[in-house]
Amino acid sequence: MRLLLCADLHLDAPFTWADPAVGRARRQAVRDALTRIVALAAELEVDALCVAGDLYEHERTRPDTGEFLRASFGAASCPVLIAPGNHDWYGPASLYRQVAWSPNVTVFRADRLTALELAPGFTIWGAAHRAPANTDGFLDGFAVDRGGVSVGLFHGSEQGGFAGQESGKRAHAPFVAEQVPRAGLAHALVGHFHRPALARWHTYPGNPEPLAFGEEGGRGAVLVSVADDGAVTRELNRVGGAPWHDIRVQITRADHGGEVREQVRQALLGLEGIVRLTVAGEVAPGVDLAGLELAGLGGHLEALVIRPLQLTPSYDLSALAREATVRGHFVRDVLASGLSVSQRERVLAAGLLALDGRADELAAS
């Protein structure tokens, strides 16, 4: 059996690092990724397209999201099996209930694993989150009750690899990898973690289109081939659109804004797609940060997100700290204070720029 697994598309999710215009484009990119996944399913001639939850965000669905999903999956040339997750949990007002799905679409509705015989001797066991939180592990107390090959499809948190995955995630429908074979499943097709994980007993495909920086890299839809004896082979297929780059330009020394701009321009050369830019480092005390224009350097990109400048005037603090002046006292006092490193840098820059008569630059930094 050949199954194409995807998860965590998070249609209609906000992109809080971006302005709404970029956010709109990103949301469209996520839809485009789903379209490519459906096309990939046809191209690979899979036996089913499996969606392991968090297909959309329930609290943010747009009026046409349901129709988009209905049309997309309706166009699929294979069965589409959906196991709702914690963001698209199956409830009374769920899109899953409202959409008139085409006959090839199956939405698992129970909060326990239920069987769907995809082919003789091959069963998919799927389950749904029925609430946005506090969903128990689907494998707890579960055991396959039939012969043949069984594969699980659900949205859950594998606890063994939890520490290595995204921090701040709550343990939704937790399980440990060893529960998979104990339950009689040959493999578990799962969603929730956005970083792909092709583990022995389970597969996380990751979110195909990044939602945040740090999620760039290999991710997409996983072609899972299950042999008659339950052995699994996998192949990750990228389906994302424009590449993402989170770049940091470390200015070692710049004596005027043009040098900063040139270093940034060089760093952006050859890049395409979505770029988040951090400009950090030291510049000569005379550099006009207020007049520094960087947004225009991203004209060739789909989006350029510029974080607040982390440039500080390159004062020789150790030399200044030796001075028996107000400036020397100021530097020593600030360095000896209990302020955080970033606070110290900001306060030192503010005081020293002010002593140089250039406090107006602070508003731009």
Added chain:
Amino acid sequence: MRIETVTAHGFGPLAGQKLGLAPGLTVVAGDNESGKSSWHAATFAALCGRRRGRGRPSAQEQQFIDNHQPWDGGPWAVSCVVRLDDGRCIELRQDLSGKVDCRATDTGLTRDVSAEIMVDGSPDASAWLGLTRAGFRATACVGQAEVLGVLDAADGLQHALQRAAATAGSAGTAATAIELLETCRRTAVGRDTAAAIRPLRRAREAVAAAEESVRAATLAQADFTAVAEQADQLSAEADAAQRQAHAAGDEAAALAEELRSAGRLEAPAHAPRAVASTRAVPRSRRWLVGGFLAVATSLLAAAVVVGSGVLAAVGGIVALVAGGAIWGAAAGQATTRPYLRVAPDLRKLQQEWSEQHVLAEAALRRHHEAALRAGRADAVRAERGLSLPSVAEAEERLAAAQRELSRVQELEETLGLAIGFLAQAQEQVHRQVAPELTGLLRAWLPELTRGRYVDARMDPALLAVEVCGPDAVFRRAELLSHGTAEQVYLLLRVALATQLTAGHDTCPLLLDDVTVHADPGRTRQLLELLHELSRDRQIVLFAQQEQVREWARDRLDGEFDALIELPAVGLGLAGPVGRSLVGA
């Protein structure tokens, strides 16, 4: 620290020349174009070198390059030998063009000590004084412009002292810096009051507005979801009612079939109302039913009117029953109204049949009502969907507003902290400096002014200097005669140099034509003062006035002081300039 020699290997018009300096007061005298300013700059460069950094030089550095690169195009290099207070003799070599061959060597141990004073890539001897290059220039190098500035400005002396205290004179005063920060806080942050219009208030209002937008969008989304859910529910109810109607219709049809099978169909006394079908009745069946009814009606009419007999009557009843049964099977509800009369033993069956018709009718009514409501809910859903605000976009706007608020709040915190630290540092330094300066003034003032002024005091907050004569009336130092003000200023510069280099080597002073605008009396007073001050620190005075040379020839001894008379650069003299010792 005392500078023993300065060698200009290549510096402006100077090439391969050496200047030997006395440990006390050295007067370097020469006419215009004799290279005084070049020697002054070369001395500074030999001590402090140049910043070694990538990128284009600053405007000040560029000016230094333009003014002092070798005229003959040779290597741009200077060196000097200094003796530190701890007795070490150090040779400093500064490669000013490549800035590569720069080093400080302890000549006694022949050891490279550059690491002790390496600043921005080249050795800087001002580090031994606790200063920076800029600080040394501002503290130890005094030019005529500065003296004039102090004399001409209303609060020039106080400002100069504040600058010196704040940044060793290399930048602004602490008070000005604090005021700049306060201004920045007013304009770039502003107050957080309802009437305020500055960024902080605007950012707060933007966040509040964005939060409200998110709330509104979330509510609208919830409302939309509820409407959708309601429409979905009503649709489900309509479907259920339809299913019930179908079931009741089917049940009625089955009962009718039973009645027909019993062959005892009669029109009931109170026949049930017909139930309209919700199913589409096939046209062929409608024609079939019509045909049966037509035959039945004809036969019955013949039996009654013509009296054709029992057979005709029986045939009519059979045809009627068959037509009813077909209709029931087709739709469960007849579009016609079959009036059936049953025998007493079949009344129960007929009653059930009637009840099923009523149930079907009620279910159909519910279906119609639910379908109507579902349709309305669908219309509402579609209408609200058109204007449904995007929760995601509202959240993105809120995040942007929160970022801006955080930025402004962070700036407010930074400015507040910087102001606090600066004010604290200013108070500490002023409290430290004021008594030192006052003490020096009190010690020197009576002698320098020949008793005209006998006491001095200083406001530690502002470093405002006041002096008083025997009448004990204090006057602001800026309001004194230029001669006295000059003396006070130079005294305070020396005191500041002492203060700012406290704990480090003694700071030499390099004075460039500071007497050029003074009348002969003031010039003599200044020279005497400098001579006195040079007992404790090395002073190098570059001067062009003949009066200064004469004074130097007359007053400077050969052991501790020196007069160096520079020849005109145009004479093309090369080699060591040497030291003209006067009075030896």
